Amino acid sequence: MSTDRDPQTMRVVTPRRYGEVIAGIILALILASLATALMSNDQLDIEAIPRYIFSPVILDGVVQTLLLTALSMLIGLVLGLASAILRVSNNRVLAAVAWFYVWFFRGTPVLVQLIFWFNLGVLFQNITIGVPFGPTLFSIETNDLITPLTAALLGLGLNEGAYMSEVVRGGVLSVDGGQIEAARALGMSKGKTLRVVVLPQALRIIIPPTGNELIGLLKTTSLASVISFTELVGASSRIYSANLKVLELLVVVSIWYLAITSVLSVGQYYLERRLAAGSGLQSAPTLGQVIRDGILGRRARSLRGSAHNNPGTGEEQR
Amino acid sequence: MTSMVEAQGIRKSFGSVEVLKNISFTVERGEVVCLLGPSGSGKSTLLRCINHLEKVDAGILKVDGDLVGYAPHGDHLREMRDKEIGLKRSEIGMVFQRFDLFKNMTALQNVAAGPVHVKGVDRRTATENARKLLAQVGLADKADSYPTQLSGGQQQRVAIARALAMSPKLMLFDEPTSALDPELVGEVLKVMRSLAEQGMTMVVVTHEIAFAREVADRVVFMDGGVIVESGPPSEVIDAPRHERTRAFLARVG
Numbered sequence: 001m002s003t004d005r006d007p008q009t010m011r012v013v014t015p016r017r018y019g020e021v022i023a024g025i026i027l028a029l030i031l032a033s034l035a036t037a038l039m040s041n042d043q044l045d046i047e048a049i050p051r052y053i054f055s056p057v058i059l060d061g062v063v064q065t066l067l068l069t070a071l072s073m074l075i076g077l078v079l080g081l082a083s084a085i086l087r088v089s090n091n092r093v094l095a096a097v098a099w100f101y102v103w104f105f106r107g108t109p110v111l112v113q114l115i116f117w118f119n120l121g122v123l124f125q126n127i128t129i130g131v132p133f134g135p136t137l138f139s140i141e142t143n144d145l146i147t148p149l150t151a152a153l154l155g156l157g158l159n160e161g162a163y164m165s166e167v168v169r170g171g172v173l174s175v176d177g178g179q180i181e182a183a184r185a186l187g188m189s190k191g192k193t194l195r196v197v198v199l200p201q202a203l204r205i206i207i208p209p210t211g212n213e214l215i216g217l218l219k220t221t222s223l224a225s226v227i228s229f230t231e232l233v234g235a236s237s238r239i240y241s242a243n244l245k246v247l248e249l250l251v252v253v254s255i256w257y258l259a260i261t262s263v264l265s266v267g268q269y270y271l272e273r274r275l276a277a278g279s280g281l282q283s284a285p286t287l288g289q290v291i292r293d294g295i296l297g298r299r300a301r302s303l304r305g306s307a308h309n310n311p312g313t314g315e316e317q318r
Numbered sequence: 319m320t321s322m323v324e325a326q327g328i329r330k331s332f333g334s335v336e337v338l339k340n341i342s343f344t345v346e347r348g349e350v351v352c353l354l355g356p357s358g359s360g361k362s363t364l365l366r367c368i369n370h371l372e373k374v375d376a377g378i379l380k381v382d383g384d385l386v387g388y389a390p391h392g393d394h395l396r397e398m399r400d401k402e403i404g405l406k407r408s409e410i411g412m413v414f415q416r417f418d419l420f421k422n423m424t425a426l427q428n429v430a431a432g433p434v435h436v437k438g439v440d441r442r443t444a445t446e447n448a449r450k451l452l453a454q455v456g457l458a459d460k461a462d463s464y465p466t467q468l469s470g471g472q473q474q475r476v477a478i479a480r481a482l483a484m485s486p487k488l489m490l491f492d493e494p495t496s497a498l499d500p501e502l503v504g505e506v507l508k509v510m511r512s513l514a515e516q517g518m519t520m521v522v523v524t525h526e527i528a529f530a531r532e533v534a535d536r537v538v539f540m541d542g543g544v545i546v547e548s549g550p551p552s553e554v555i556d557a558p559r560h561e562r563t564r565a566f567l568a569r570v571g
Contacts, residue, residue: 178418182477185369186432186484187408189400196435200422 048248052239053255061235062256068152068221068231073214075157080164085194087169098165105162111223114155118227120146148229156224160217167209171202204275211268215261232256320383322347322488322519323368328377330363337363339543341377345488345521350514352530353523354554355540356566361523364540365490368521369410370403381410382487408436411481415493417473419465425452425476426461432484444483451479455509471502475509482513489513491522525570531555539563 038044052058079101086098105113121142130136175198183193225234236249323345330338337360345351353361366372367379370387379386386406388395398406419428429448433439439447452458455475465473474494481489491510495503507529514520514533524530530537530551537554539546541562547554558564 176418178414178416179420181371182412182414182418182480183420183431184404185371185407185410185412185414186480187404187406187436188432189404192435196431197420197422 043247045245045248048245049251049255052245052249052252055239057235057239058232058252058256061230061232062260064229064235065218065221065231065256066260068149068156068224068229069214069218071153072156072160072221073217075153076160076164076213076217077210079158079161080166080168083161083165084168084172087165088172090190102162102165105159106166110155110159110220111226113159114152114223114227117154118146118148118151120151148224148227151227152221152224152229156217156221160213163213164210167206167213168202170209171204171206172198174205175201204272207268207272207275211264211271214268215264218260218264219257320380321345322349322382323521324378324380324383325364325368326378328364328367328379329375330360330367330372331375337543338367338374341543341545343538343545343548345519348517348519349535350518350520350522350533351536351538352534352551353521353538353540354525354527354530354566355546356569359540360543361540362492365492365521365523368488368490369407369412371412373397381406386410404436408432408484409487411484411486411489413474413477413481413489413491413494415496417465417470417477417497419473419476419480421465424462424464425457425468428465428476429479429483432480436484448479448483451482452476454482455479456505469502470498471505474498474506478506478509478513488519488521491520491524493523493525495524495526527555527567527570539566541566 039046083098083101086094087102089095124142126139127142127145128136129138172194179197179201180193183197184190188196221231222233224231225237228234230238232253236253240246240249321344323343325344326342328338328341329336337358341360341364353365355361363372367374368381368386373387379388384406385395387398387403389398389402390396397403419425420431423431426445426448429451430441430444433444433447434441449458449461452461455478457472457475457479460468460472460476463472465476468476478494494510495506498506503526507526510520510522510529511533522530522534532551534551536548537551538548539554539558539560539562546560546562547558553559554563555567558567
C-alpha cells in the first residue's frame with residue numbers, strides 16, 4: 001500500500017494510556033476516603049502532631065538517634081572493612097576469626113545482643129586489661145563502663161560490622177582478577193594492590209548497599225529504647241505513657257524517620273553520582289532530572305540507552 | 319654473560335594434568351622469542367612461570383641470573399617473600415591478552431602507577447615519563463581517557479606503555495592481539511615491532527605467524543607440555559621438521 005504523503009510528515013504518536021488514568025482515579029478515591037476517615041475520627045488528635053513534632057523531648061530524641069546511628073555506623077564501617085580484608089587475606093587464622101565474627105553477629109538477633117551487652121555486669125563484675133595470666137594494667141567496674149549508650153554502641157556497632165563485612169567483601173570480589181594480576185606483575189605487594197587498585201573500584205559497588213545499611217541502622221537504633229537509651233522512639237514513649245496519645249506520637253516519630261531517610265537517600269544519590277563521574281562512566285542525571293523523568297516514565301528508556309556507551313570506536317571524549 | 323631467561327627442568331601441574339613436562343629453554347639478551355602452539359600446549363603457563371604468576375612445581379628458572387620466586391634453601395627451593403618477589407617482578411614487564419588496565423585510573427595514571435607505587439618515584443616525574451611513553455605508543459591525546467573510553471587496540475598500547483614505564487629488562491607478551499578486532503591488531507604489532515628493533519628482550523606467546531616470521535629471532539613450538547622444536551623462523555615456520563608443527567601451521571596458516 002502506498003500513500004502520496006511525504007514519509008517525513010508521518011509522525012509517531014504515543015497512544016493514550018487508559019490503564020494509568022483508571023488506576024489514578026481509583027487511587028485518588030482511596031486516598032480521599034482514607035483522609036476523611038482519619039480527619040473525622042475523634043480518637044485521633046490531629047492537632048497534637050504539629051504540637052509535638054518540634055517539642056524539646058522529641059528533638060532531643062532525634063539528636064540521640066542521629067548520634068547513635070552515626071557512631072554505630074562508624075564502628076560498623078571500621079569493623080566491616082577490617083574483617084573483610086582479613087577474610088581475603090592469606091593468614092588463615094585471622095581469616096577464620098573474621099569468618100566466625102560475621103557468622104556469630106549476623107546469626108543472633110540484634111535485640112538479644114543489645115540486652116546482653118547491657119547486662120554484661122551480671123556476667124563480669126569488673127573488666128580488666130592486662131597480660132593474660134599476668135599483671136593487671138587497668139581495671140574498671142563493668143556497671144561504670146556499660147551505660148545505655150555504650151551498650152547500644154557495642155550491640156549495634158558489632159552487629160553492623162558483621163553486615164558491612166559482607167558488603168565490603170562483595171565489593172572486593174567484584175574487581176576482576178586480571179587487574180589484580182596486572183598489579184602483581186608490576187611488582188605491587190598484596191596490600192598495595194588492595195589499596196591502589198581493588199578498594200577504589202570496590203567503593204563504587206559498596207556505596208549503594210552501604211546506604212541501605214545506614215538507613216536500616218537508623219531504624220534499628222529504636223531497639224536501644226529497650227535498654228533505656230532515650231532515642232526518638234524512647235522519647236516518644238515517655239510522652240505517650242503520660243498522655244496516652246500513642247498513635248499521634250507514632251505519627252510524629254514516623255515523620256522524623258521518613259524525613260531523615262529522605263535526606264540520607266539524597267546524599268547517597270549524589271555520592272554515587274560523584275563516584276560514577278570519577279570512573280569514566282557516563283555521569284548520571286541530577287536528582288531533579290531523575291524525579292521528572294521518573295514521573296514522566298522516561299527513566300527506564302534513558303537508562304537502557306546509556307548502557308551501550310560503546311567502547312569500540314574510541315572516539316568518545318569525556 | 320648469562321642468558322636473560324634460563325629455564326631447566328620446569329614442571330607444572332594443575333591438579334592431575336601436567337601442563338609443563340620437563341621444559342628447558344633459554345632466551346638470550348636482546349633476543350625476540352615467539353612461543354607458538356595449539357591451545358593447552360602450555361605456552362601461556364610457561365610465560366607466566368617466568369615472572370612467578372604461576373608457581374613451578376619443580377625446576378630452576380632464572381631471569382638475568384637470579385632465581386624468580388624461589389630462593390635456594392639447603393637441598394630444596396623455598397618460595398620468597400611477597401616483597402622480594404615483587405622486586406624481581408618489577409624488572410619484568412608483562413602484557414596480557416585482556417589488557418587488564420586499572421579501570422579506576424586514566425591512561426596516564428595507569429602508566430605512572432608502577433613507578434609511583436612500586437618504585438616510589440615522585441608523581442611529577444612519573445607523570446612526565448608516562449606522557450612520553452604514551453606518545454611513544456601513539457596515544458599522547460588519550461592521556462586523560464579512562465580504559466572504558468578506549469578501543470581494544472588503544473588499551474593494549476596503554477598496557478604496553480604501563481609495562482615499559484618500569485624500564486624492564488625483559489618483556490613478556492601473553493597473546494597480546496588475541497582479544498582484538500582484526501583491524502586493531504596491526505597497531506599493537508607495530509608498537510611491538512619497534513620495541514624489538516630497539517633491542518628489547520621479548521618473549522611473545524602469539525598466534526600471529528606472520529609477526530613471528532618477521533620479528534622473531536627464534537621460534538619455539540610447543541605441544542602437549544613439551545617443546546617440539548625450536549629455531550629461527552626460516553626453519554620452524556617455513557621448513558618444520560616435525561609432523562605436529564606442520565599440522566599446526568597448516569591449521570592456523
